[in-house]
Amino acid sequence: MEVLSDASSSCCVLELETLFTQTLYTPQPKKKLRKSMLRVSSIANLLSPSKSIKQEKEFQRSISFKVPPSPVTKHNVTPYKAPQPSPAKRRLSRTWSEMMSTVGHIPIQLTHRDIKRQEAIYELYQGENDLVEDLTIVKKTYRDSMEKLQLMTEWELEQIFGPVDKLIPIHEELASGLQNQRLPDGTTRDIGSLLVDWVQKLKDYIPFCANQVFGKALLDEKKNDPAVDDFLQRCQDSPFSRKLDLWTLLDGARGKFIKYPLLLKAIHKYTCDTDEDKEYLLEAIKIVEKIISEADHKTGEAKCKYYAGRISFLYEEEKCEALENSTMLVCNGSLKNNKGSKLHIFLFNKVLVATRLVTQNGHQGYQVYRQPIPVEELVVEDLKDGEVKVGSFRSAFGSGQTAKNVLRVGFMDGGKGQSHTLIATDQHDKRQWLQCLNSILKTVKKPATASNEDPLGLRPDPVGQSSESDTELQPFPEADLQSLSEEESEDLSSEGSPGENSRKSKRKSSGKENFKVTRKDSLTSLSSIASSLRSSTSSMRNSQSSLRSSVSSLKSSTSSLKSKKSSSSLRKVLRKSKTDLKSGSKK
Numbered sequence: 001m002e003v004l005s006d007a008s009s010s011c012c013v014l015e016l017e018t019l020f021t022q023t024l025y026t027p028q029p030k031k032k033l034r035k036s037m038l039r040v041s042s043i044a045n046l047l048s049p050s051k052s053i054k055q056e057k058e059f060q061r062s063i064s065f066k067v068p069p070s071p072v073t074k075h076n077v078t079p080y081k082a083p084q085p086s087p088a089k090r091r092l093s094r095t096w097s098e099m100m101s102t103v104g105h106i107p108i109q110l111t112h113r114d115i116k117r118q119e120a121i122y123e124l125y126q127g128e129n130d131l132v133e134d135l136t137i138v139k140k141t142y143r144d145s146m147e148k149l150q151l152m153t154e155w156e157l158e159q160i161f162g163p164v165d166k167l168i169p170i171h172e173e174l175a176s177g178l179q180n181q182r183l184p185d186g187t188t189r190d191i192g193s194l195l196v197d198w199v200q201k202l203k204d205y206i207p208f209c210a211n212q213v214f215g216k217a218l219l220d221e222k223k224n225d226p227a228v229d230d231f232l233q234r235c236q237d238s239p240f241s242r243k244l245d246l247w248t249l250l251d252g253a254r255g256k257f258i259k260y261p262l263l264l265k266a267i268h269k270y271t272c273d274t275d276e277d278k279e280y281l282l283e284a285i286k287i288v289e290k291i292i293s294e295a296d297h298k299t300g301e302a303k304c305k306y307y308a309g310r311i312s313f314l315y316e317e318e319k320c321e322a323l324e325n326s327t328m329l330v331c332n333g334s335l336k337n338n339k340g341s342k343l344h345i346f347l348f349n350k351v352l353v354a355t356r357l358v359t360q361n362g363h364q365g366y367q368v369y370r371q372p373i374p375v376e377e378l379v380v381e382d383l384k385d386g387e388v389k390v391g392s393f394r395s396a397f398g399s400g401q402t403a404k405n406v407l408r409v410g411f412m413d414g415g416k417g418q419s420h421t422l423i424a425t426d427q428h429d430k431r432q433w434l435q436c437l438n439s440i441l442k443t444v445k446k447p448a449t450a451s452n453e454d455p456l457g458l459r460p461d462p463v464g465q466s467s468e469s470d471t472e473l474q475p476f477p478e479a480d481l482q483s484l485s486e487e488e489s490e491d492l493s494s495e496g497s498p499g500e501n502s503r504k505s506k507r508k509s510s511g512k513e514n515f516k517v518t519r520k521d522s523l524t525s526l527s528s529i530a531s532s533l534r535s536s537t538s539s540m541r542n543s544q545s546s547l548r549s550s551v552s553s554l555k556s557s558t559s560s561l562k563s564k565k566s567s568s569s570l571r572k573v574l575r576k577s578k579t580d581l582k583s584g585s586k587k
Contacts, residue, residue, distance in 0.1 A: 096122035100186050107185050114187075117270035121178065121188045124263050128175040131256050134249050135168045141235060142246055151228050160215040160222075160250075162208045167253060170201050192280025195264065199287045205257045206291070210298040212254065213306045219247060257295075260288045300328040307332065307346060311355060311366045320372040322351035331436040333429070335422040338388050338403065343369060345422065347436055349443070350375055352409060354420055371417035373409060375444055380437045381408040388421055405430040409437070 096119045100106050106115065143161050146152050152160075177198065182188050222228045236245050268281040304326055313319050326348035334344050344366055346353045352373045355366035383406040390403045403423050407430060410419025424430035 093126070095119055096186075103186060107187065110187070113270050113272075117267060118187055120263065120266040120270060121191060124267070125175060125178040127256060127263070128171045128178070131253060132168060132171045132175065134252055135164055135171070137240060138246070138249050139164050139168065141240065142249075146228075146231065149227075149231070151225075151231060152222065156218060156222065159211070160219050162211045162215060163204055166204045167208065170198075170204065173201075174198050190277055191267075192277035192284065195284040196280050196287070199260070199284050199291070202257065202260070202288065202291050205254070206295045206298055209254055209257070209295045210302040212251070213299070213303050215250070216247060217306065258292055261285055261292070264288065297328070300330065303329040303332075304348060307366070308348075310364075311346070311353060311368060312358075312360070313368050318368065320351060320353075320368075320374075322374045323348065323353060323372060326350040330440050331433070333433075335424060335433075338390060338406075338421040338423065340390060343420070343422070345433075347440060349440065352378055352437075370420070373411060373417065375440055377412050377416065378437075378441065379410050379412050380434070380441065381410075382434060383408055383421075388423075390423070407434060 097106060097115070099122065110118070138161065143157055143164065147154070147157060174194075177194050178188065178191065181191055181194065223232065232246055235241055236243065241249070264281055264285045268278065268285065271278050271281060307329060308323060308326065311323065328349040330347045330349060332344065332346045334342055336342055342357075344355045344357060346355065346366075352375070354369045354372075356369050358365050358367045385404040385406070386402040388403045388406045390401050405424040405427055406421060407424070408419055408421050411417050422433075424433060
């Protein structure tokens with residue numbers, strides 16, 4: 001094929017442009033149109049692909065469009081682009097009255113209390129359906145999909161999701177049971193026996209709640225994987241998730257679990273006292289509260305194990321034995337000290353630890369700040385608003401800003417360590433911390449008085465023994481004396497040999513003599529205390545009388561000073577009058 005030169009190709013391009021303009025804008029007969037089109041096609045056939053780049057560019061410019069260059073094939077995954085905001089799937093929430101208005105009408109014979117009871121039962125039923133829907137999304141959409149895509153191992157999925165398979169049938173059973181108990185008129189009557197049998201199955205929530213602290217930590221760690229983070233983000237942006245993330249859906253099951261006592265109490269409140277369901281509901285409430293307390297205990301143990309493993313000391317010799325012996329985490333959270341620094345406080349059942357957030361090898365940890373305070377030596381002080389100033393040491397002497405919602409924790413003996421002045425975010429947060437601290441202080445075992453009991457049964461003074469007598473003892477209580485008299489009467493009435501009776505009588509006499517001796521000693525010590533008190537009162541009276549005499553002497557001295565001043569003023573006046581008389585007599 002013949003290759004055209006630059007001049008010939010440019011001439012052909014100009015001729016093409018003129019031909020296109022003539023055919024488009026000038027009317028011509030059909031025969032000439034055909035000839036011109038044939039001529040255009042013949043001229044286009046003459047244009048073959050040129051080896052030069054300039055000819056190709058000019059040809060593209062002549063036909064007024066550009067062919068995009070072929071993209072280089074890339075095998076990498078395209079980055080995720082968020083789709084256009086789609087409307088989230090809204091959950092249908094309606095009350096029993098709204099449901100009855102769509103289906104039929106509310107029965108006329110129902111009282112206001114009966115309607116409230118039906119509303120509470122329907123709220124329980126609707127909540128079960130919603131929870132089944134959420135757990136099904138968690139199981140099928142999240143866990144099963146991540147397993148098929150091999151985003152996580154089986155152990156990691158079990159650690160994050162826990163026993164989700166066991167929870168779904170539990171709530172499906174209650175929802176179907178409440179549906180079957182519904183009468184044709186829309187009301188639900190007897191559910192007490194059903195709930196008593198059903199609440200026993202909530203024990204599966206104990207391992208589920210205890211596992212959540214480890215599951216949350218592993219999920220946060222796996223989010224650093226781009227594939228996992230991309231999958232979770234796509235699911236959250238989809239309408240089926242209602243714009244909720246995975247952990248919100250998982251934690252929703254735990255939130256519903258701890259709300260069961262409130263739901264059952266609402267039904268119990270609006271149930272008639274004569275109804276049999278009243279007793280069944282009360283029994284179900286007690287069972288649920290017991291299961292929840294056990295779940296809280298197991299969760300506290302799991303949190304203690306998790307956080308204690310992430311608390312580090314600056315030096316090995318600073319390690320606290322009370323922290324290693326702790327078995328439960330009571331509460332934890334972030335508070336600020338009076339310098340404005342953020343601290344993370346952990347209250348275990350054995351020790352209180354103040355820490356600072358640190359990052360070690362890419363993992364978040366907690367480094368101990370100052371000395372941990374054992375619970376046996378802990379002192380809590382509720383400070384009033386405005387007593388503590390916020391800021392550095394220099395600003396403490398100026399008119400700085402005062403803090404609110406402040407509390408102080410420290411040692412009983414100030415020489416053992418420094419105290420912490422902590423500032424809560426609000427009044428509610430401060431109240432919760434004070435409640436937790438006071439509750440753990442109540443569990444501290446104080447030295448029992450029973451361990452210090454005398455072999456004879458005499459107990460020491462609970463306030464403390466006097467400094468004058470170290471052997472001061474309290475007498476027997478009346479109940480103990482009655483028991484002794486009964487034992488003595490039984491011993492006297494029991495039959496036996498004369499030798500045994502004589503031995504018993506000797507033992508009794510010796511015991512009575514010992515008792516009399518101790519009784520006399522206690523009476524003498526009491527009399528000595530009374531005499532010392534009398535002497536102290538008499539000395540106090542003497543001191544009062546001496547004070548009164550000193551006051552009277554002071555008064556007399558002041559009056560004498562006043563009289564002296566008045567006499568001196570009179571003398572001055574007399575002197576002036578004498579001088580005036582002398583001057584007048586001379587004149």
